[in-house]
Amino acid sequence: MQANYNTLFKLSQEQYNDIGENAPLKTLRKVSILKGYNVPIIKTLLELGEERKALNIEQCGTFLDIWHDQNGIERVKGSNFCRERLCSVCAWRRQARFLATTEPALKKLDIEHGNNAQYIFITLTVKNCSGEALSREITQILKAWDRLYKRKPFSTFALGGVRSVEVTYNKEKNTYHPHLHALVLMKNSYFNKQNIMQQEKLMYLWQNALQCDYEPIVYIQSIKSKNGKEERIGATLETIKYSLKTKDFAVSADVTFTLMHALKGRRLISFFGAVAAARKELGAGDIFSENLNDEISIEEAKARSVLYCFSAAGWRIV
Secondary structure, X not given: XXXXXXXXXXXXXXXXXXXXXXXXXXXXXXXXXXXXXXXXXXXXXXXXXXXXXXXXXXXXOOEEEEEEXXXXXXXXXXXXXXXXXXXXXXHHHHHHHHHHHHHHHHHHHHHHHOOOEEEEEEEEEOOOEOHXXXXXXXXXXXXXXXXXXXXXXXXXXXXXXXXXXXXXXXXOOOEEEEEEEEEEEEEHHHHOOOOOOOHHHHHHHHHHHHOOOOXXXXXXXXXXXXXXXEOHHHHHHHHHXXXXXXXXXXXXXXXXXXXXXXXOOOOOEEEEHHHHHHHXXXXXXXXXXXXXXXXXXXXXXXXXXEEEEEXXXXXXXX
């Protein structure tokens, strides 16, 4: 299979970028560039003997059924997305699906709770660790989050939210830094002076939840309104943008192997409380298992779409 695969894998990242520049639609341009980002990932997978994953990623997004109108709106009605966790194209689609299913849930909660609740954004960290310890550390912070959320002030004031796991790699020290982001909807009574958490209080609570003998670094911020519009979308993006990225996977074969196995089967993004309930009521599914195509309205479904095929010569209409 290796020899057959290498005959297919011919394009460089620069060639993918060139194809993107000449693509007729913005979706095609985006997919072309992201397929270029997959090049080093595919190479490291081949070094690891993961030919099937490499082939799946290389073939991802080579067929796209796109609906678009004169206003520049584009919808992916059908595709052959590979849904591999390491794929940059699929990571982009998961971000799109996350926003498409989570923003309506947040708007629903705005209507239900009005001015009675607002969001806080928090980051919770642990010390850097070796590749051998990464899986164990991720398990530890997930268990620690469960313990933390069951304690005050969360047990008293939290209505729900979303949390995500991020892992970064330190090339100079060859260590990994797992940490957690969370966006939590809190009752307004939490923001009274006697209830609100400062950095030091959150650090103490997180240290206790981790059951560690050092003071972990934490960050907490209230999500303020700006120009009359709450910045919930920016905060929501912050909770996922690193959880779904793939750039660090391609640093080296060893890093790819470590991250691939440490994150395998992990629920990197989790919804809880009122946010989870609102998404469920609106019919939102798991972004790691659901369809990565766009949601299509009845009018869009009836309208004509165009099927594009990717090749080394660029995109062509089938």
